[in-house]
Amino acid sequence: MVVIPGDGIGPEIVEQTLRVLEAAQKGAAFSLDLEFHSAGAGEHRRTGRALSEETFEACKRANAVLKGPVGDPAVRAPDGTEAGVLGGILRTGLDAYANVRPIRLYPGVASALSGLAPGAIDYVVMRENTEGLYASRGRGFVSPEATLDFMLMTRRGVERIARKAFELARTRQGAPKDGVRRVTCVDKANVLRGFAYFRQIFLEVAKGYPDIQPECRHADATAASLVQDPGRFDVLVTENFLGDLLSDLGGGTIGGLGMCPSGNLGDERAYFEPVHGSAPDIAGQDRANPIAMVLSAAMMLHWLGEAAAASRIQEAASRALSAGAIRLFPDGTVRDGTVAAGRAISGEL
Ligand code: IPM
Ligand code: MN
Numbered sequence: 001m002v003v004i005p006g007d008g009i010g011p012e013i014v015e016q017t018l019r020v021l022e023a024a025q026k027g028a029a030f031s032l033d034l035e036f037h038s039a040g041a042g043e044h045r046r047t048g049r050a051l052s053e054e055t056f057e058a059c060k061r062a063n064a065v066l067k068g069p070v071g072d073p074a075v076r077a078p079d080g081t082e083a084g085v086l087g088g089i090l091r092t093g094l095d096a097y098a099n100v101r102p103i104r105l106y107p108g109v110a111s112a113l114s115g116l117a118p119g120a121i122d123y124v125v126m127r128e129n130t131e132g133l134y135a136s137r138g139r140g141f142v143s144p145e146a147t148l149d150f151m152l153m154t155r156r157g158v159e160r161i162a163r164k165a166f167e168l169a170r171t172r173q174g175a176p177k178d179g180v181r182r183v184t185c186v187d188k189a190n191v192l193r194g195f196a197y198f199r200q201i202f203l204e205v206a207k208g209y210p211d212i213q214p215e216c217r218h219a220d221a222t223a224a225s226l227v228q229d230p231g232r233f234d235v236l237v238t239e240n241f242l243g244d245l246l247s248d249l250g251g252g253t254i255g256g257l258g259m260c261p262s263g264n265l266g267d268e269r270a271y272f273e274p275v276h277g278s279a280p281d282i283a284g285q286d287r288a289n290p291i292a293m294v295l296s297a298a299m300m301l302h303w304l305g306e307a308a309a310a311s312r313i314q315e316a317a318s319r320a321l322s323a324g325a326i327r328l329f330p331d332g333t334v335r336d337g338t339v340a341a342g343r344a345i346s347g348e349l
Pocket of ligand 1: 086088
């Protein structure tokens with residue numbers, strides 16, 4: 001596997017994650033072969049490119065990639081966008097079209113929403129990763145007087161992300177509130193024809209999954225429901241930009257983005273990273289919550305066929321939180337430090 005430590009808090013949370021992976025391998029029948037590569041804003045500053053050809057080839061060859069957060073607001077392209085981020089390059093480059101973002105309230109974590117038991121929030125945002133509004137990344141039209149970005153929806157793109165969402169729903173226990181296996185298509189079909197197209201194809205794909213309840217909702221109202229009634233959601237499938245927004249909203253209800261892992265899955269390749277950014281403001285202070293990174297590694301093991309080890313890591317993190325060995329501040333940083341959090345999880349293993 002390829003490991004990209006990343007920028008800002010990346011190296012410190014990746015270090016704790018490798019500690020956890022090491023503990024997970026003890027006595028297990030698999031072993032991970034690590035190949036470290038530099039990519040991101042630091043790499044861009046040094047070489048003028050965020051991702052070298054060599055690292056990209058290594059990612060393509062690897063069975064899986066574990067990537068820390070990257071980016072630095074100071075490293076910018078001439079058009080004003082960030083030059084040190086990799087989302088566009090890796091997601092399209094590896095054709096990792098499904099961005100799987102589980103949103104789950106763990107025991108011992110205080111939600112910003114009141115009166116919720118652990119497990120009362122447990123849904124997955126299935127974000128389309130290679131088209132939508134972000135297909136316009138670096139390709140929009142820019143003049144001194146105006147700019148124009150576009151939103152791409154293709155039949156192939158919508159079909160494959162919709163199928164992934166229904167397949168995922170089949171492996172889950174349904175929404176926490178009513179146990180119904182449900183896939184919610186989130187769009188603005190009332191306003192934009194691209195979203196109407198997305199919805200239409202979603203409903204066509206849904207016919208192939210009679211065991212799963214399909215529903216369609218507008219993104220603005222869904223944002224409100226994710227706050228007011230999150231327990232009714234199971235799997236949400238949505239366009240790239242909306243998925244970017246709604247998954248962070250979800251993170252805000254489960255203890256912050258430091259609790260949000262993700263997988264970028266293609267049919268052949270995949271890479272795993274926390275949903276959050278590189279948080280340069282708290283880098284090197286032993287404050288970053290490593291759990292999103294650790295849970296991303298667990299998702300990676302699942303992808304690699306080591307589902308038992310993946311569950312063991314997830315349960316170890318859950319126990320460390322519920323026992324109070326990892327405690328979060330309201331801002332999402334860890335009270336007792338990043339290193340102590342990593343030790344607590346590997347200790348549980
Ligand atoms: C994410 C990030 C990225 C994205 C950025 C940093 C390119 O926000 O992974 O959610 O826009 O997708
Ligand atoms: Mn984001």
